[in-house]
Amino acid sequence: MTMTASILDRLSTEYPLQPEVIASFRENGHVMLPELCNLAEVDEVRSVLNGAVARLNTEVRPLEERDTYGKAFLQIMNLWVNDKAVQKFVLAKRFAKVAAELMGVEAVRLYHDQALYKEGGGGHTPWHQDQYYWPLDTVNTVTMWMPLVDVPIEMGALTFASGSHKSGFMGSIEISDRSQSEYDMLVKEKGYPVRNQVMKAGDATFHSGWTLHCAPGNAGTTTREVMTIIYYADGVNILPVLDNKNRENDLDSWFPGVKIGEPALSRLNPLLYSR
Template identity: 60%
Template sequence: MIASNTSPLNEKLLVSLEKANSFRELGHTLIEGVLSPAEAKHYREVIKNAAYKYNTEQRKLEERDTYGKAFLQVMNLWENDEAVREFTLAKRFGHIAADLLGVDNVRIYHDQALFKEPGGGFTPWHQDQYYWPLDTYNTVTMWMPLVDITEDMGMLTFASGSHRGGFAENIPISDESETSLQKYIREKGYPITRASTMKAGDATWHYGWTLHTAPGNNSDITREVMTIIFYADGAHVTEPQNKHQENDRRRWLAGLEVGSLAASNLNPPVL
């Protein structure tokens, strides 16, 4: 089911040429006020309720590995929750994604709530597209805090320009990726960039190949973030390069065959 055309989230938000050019040059950008304060408050409750309803992580923080300590991760909420579906399939977000990528339309790969708890650990350096068996560089992740956040809550941090290098290392997000990709970033001389603060409803956008990380949450407030991954309509499924891409092909691309159009029922066009 596609979000209603009458939803206020289908109103287009203008992306300036300056923002689009900066995104393509650096591999990431911050767009403020993607949601109004009232919209952010409403969808925070919607997403928070769904995230905790479908969360399966029951271990205490100290019992988890590095990845598990980084955040509670609940994926593809739009599949099961009507109210989240209106958010994830919003044309407002799709228009921004398409404008930044310079394409006519985008499809959904999946959404995911990423809640970094108080005391939650750092998120190791990684590339999102490591996991995606897609034949396009035109991929983008929207990362939107649902509460006001500061650097000490786990602000998303980028290696600016790293998207231009494409696939960096065949390593999943882990302690190993942290060590290896830190070295890679130093060798390439990529500047490290992050915002100092973000309001609820602001959003960063980064290419699938942009290297990024986040520090731990040193506050007493959960860093509630919702993400949506978009890719250019017309992309095809590629031969998986690792077991994670094979898992993604089966799950988020609904088992589509290699070489086929990446257009399963789980990947609706947004515009």
């Protein structure tokens, strides 16, 4: 499957951000941008992504044989390196520019992408912080989360603890039953407002690396098809010390050949936008 030149052109057009949208992102640690892709764009991108996910997925166990993390979604990472058509979507300037403007940085690089397909009957995504997994020495990281189908709450709507990013690191807790129970208590204790983000296909949320988030299970029978792209500010380094195995694994996977303390730069991290 190939993407047409017209889709490519449309994905490099700009999505203007009002100052209050940027302010809301910085205050809450997340924001929803309606129609970041229009329906024609979603249709084309969706067929390309569904094809790539079907080809690259290696999870064949029935849901009941998986642990909590495994039940949450089919997770297929860095599709852009395996599929030229997906590459056009993941490297699109429209999204990267939004990421740079929300973070208030000059330029952004790709960390990696991931398809997060929550199957019908799939489990909840426990509360977690993404940046616990990442070896990056910065707070300037952001994930774009775009559903390719409409996502009501009961299909696994992304859910944020607003303002939680301001606390930064909250604990060395992997996505698990433990992260769900401990962070659930913390969210209540701290009184963070909880936002279940209902979305239409082509809308997108952006959330900071330290924002606590989770999602309910998919109570429906069809898959919640979501594509995510993770960005970080150009010029950051790998942390001087990696304090957990996940960060070590991420360094190996997403920064091949790069060592701790060095600039976060490898062949897998193209510059996607520069002001």
